[in-house]
Amino acid sequence: MPLESTRGISRLKYESVSNGWLARYTREKVLFSKTFFDSAYGSAEASFDAAKAWHDEARRLLPPLNRREYVEIKKGNNTSGITGVHRATKKAKGHRYDVWIASWRTAEGKRKNKAFYIGQHGEEKAKELAIQLRKEMVAQLPTELSSDYWSYRPHGDRQSFERDIYAFEGTEIIRVHLARERDRRLRQSKIEEFLAEHGCLFCELCSFNFEAAYGIIGRGLIEVHHLTPLAELTSATINRTKDLMLVCANCHLVLHNGDCHENLETIKFIYAAKHHRSADPKVNKPLVPTAGAALSSMASLGLSHDPVSTITCAPAEGTA
Numbered sequence: 001m002p003l004e005s006t007r008g009i010s011r012l013k014y015e016s017v018s019n020g021w022l023a024r025y026t027r028e029k030v031l032f033s034k035t036f037f038d039s040a041y042g043s044a045e046a047s048f049d050a051a052k053a054w055h056d057e058a059r060r061l062l063p064p065l066n067r068r069e070y071v072e073i074k075k076g077n078n079t080s081g082i083t084g085v086h087r088a089t090k091k092a093k094g095h096r097y098d099v100w101i102a103s104w105r106t107a108e109g110k111r112k113n114k115a116f117y118i119g120q121h122g123e124e125k126a127k128e129l130a131i132q133l134r135k136e137m138v139a140q141l142p143t144e145l146s147s148d149y150w151s152y153r154p155h156g157d158r159q160s161f162e163r164d165i166y167a168f169e170g171t172e173i174i175r176v177h178l179a180r181e182r183d184r185r186l187r188q189s190k191i192e193e194f195l196a197e198h199g200c201l202f203c204e205l206c207s208f209n210f211e212a213a214y215g216i217i218g219r220g221l222i223e224v225h226h227l228t229p230l231a232e233l234t235s236a237t238i239n240r241t242k243d244l245m246l247v248c249a250n251c252h253l254v255l256h257n258g259d260c261h262e263n264l265e266t267i268k269f270i271y272a273a274k275h276h277r278s279a280d281p282k283v284n285k286p287l288v289p290t291a292g293a294a295l296s297s298m299a300s301l302g303l304s305h306d307p308v309s310t311i312t313c314a315p316a317e318g319t320a
Contacts, residue, residue, distance in 0.1 A: 008055050009048070019044070021051040025058040025273075032058055032273035058273070061266045066143045071105065084134045085127070090115060100130040104137040112137075183239075187224045190241040203248035205267050210248070223252045229260050 012020045012035065020037035021044075034054055041047040065073075074083045084104055090097045099115040106112060114133060116126040194201060201222040202209040210218035225245045247255065255263050 006052075009051050021048050023051040023055045023058075025055055025062070027058075027062045027064065032062075032270070034273060057269065061262075061269050067107075067141045068138055068143055071138055071141065080127075082131055082134070084138070085130045087127075088115075100126040102130040102134040102137070104134055106137075107140070107142055186239060186241065186244070190224055190244045190246065191222065193241055194246055201246060203251055204245050205247055205251045206271055208248040208250070222246050223249055225252055225255055227264075 008025055009021055009023050012022050018037045018039035020035055020040075022033060022035050024031060024033040026032070034051075036047040036051040036054070038044050038047045041050055072083050078086070080086050085100065085102055087098070087100055090099055098118040100118065101113050101115045103111070103113040114130075116129045118126045120126070121129060191201065200209060200211065201220065202212075203222070210221035212218075214221075223246070225247045226239070227243050227245060228239075251267060254267060257263065
């Protein structure tokens with residue numbers, strides 16, 4: 001049976017180079033893609049299987065919205081603060097009626113709405129009834145994936161205020177926290193090993209280099225991530241430098257935004273897809289800023305550099 005393009009996977013045909021398959025996956029308007037050439041996999045069937053496996057992995061790591069999640073996305077033109085509920089004025093037989101309206105779609109996709117008259121229920125009660133009905137209708141939706149999840153991305157709230165919003169901050173208070181012990185010597189040993197191998201410090205996930213970006217004020221800056229979260233360790237746990245990873249502040253924040261193990265796998269996939277690189281660390285070379293980029297960044301900050309300590313960090317084999 002001949003292979004045919006399927007959703008998210010299309011056939012590429014070139015005259016001068018090998019044919020192949022292009023796998024694409026869009027999540028909240030961020031496009032991830034990777035090309036699988038027949039010549040690299042031995043046949044069109046094998047390259048198609050590889051493309052499909054990549055696409056399935058993308059959907060597993062970055063799952064699309066289900067029906068209920070999709071309908072709860074707050075649209076950019078929302079003014080009530082409640083998805084699917086808005087205030088309006090209806091006209092009938094020469095009269096105007098202020099109402100709160102609940103809108104929803106059925107499982108078959110049919111749009112429906114119901115108005116609650118403010119004159120009959122009062123402002124707050126009419127709004128409350130509209131919100132309650134909306135929740136009941138959404139709860140009846142199935143949880144299978146929405147058919148249009150491929151390209152939709154929720155917009156940020158667009159709010160305007162007639163006055164400045166302010167708050168009083170800065171009051172000193174005392175808080176007591178229970179903290180888990182860390183060994184700074186292990187952290188320093190990890191950094192020293194990394195410097196000995198690569199010549200400079202950069203994020204092992206996104207390759208961001210603080211010194212290359214900020215000059216001398218960024219020199220030596222890096223965060224250390226425990227591959228096994230501290231919360232899962234005990235006093236009997238032995239940690240070694242191989243159990244640590246150097247990351248930038250952004251990647252470190254995302255790693256701890258939920259399950260660290262799953263997030264690490266997802267971040268690696270995202271950067272491999274964004275840069276069209278293999279997920280195999282033996283194939284990749286880090287996108288580390290070179291000395292020229294570092295000096296350019298320092299110059300833009302009006303900083304001079306020490307020739308002895310100039311960044312010479314270059315992409316190294318065997319680094320993700």
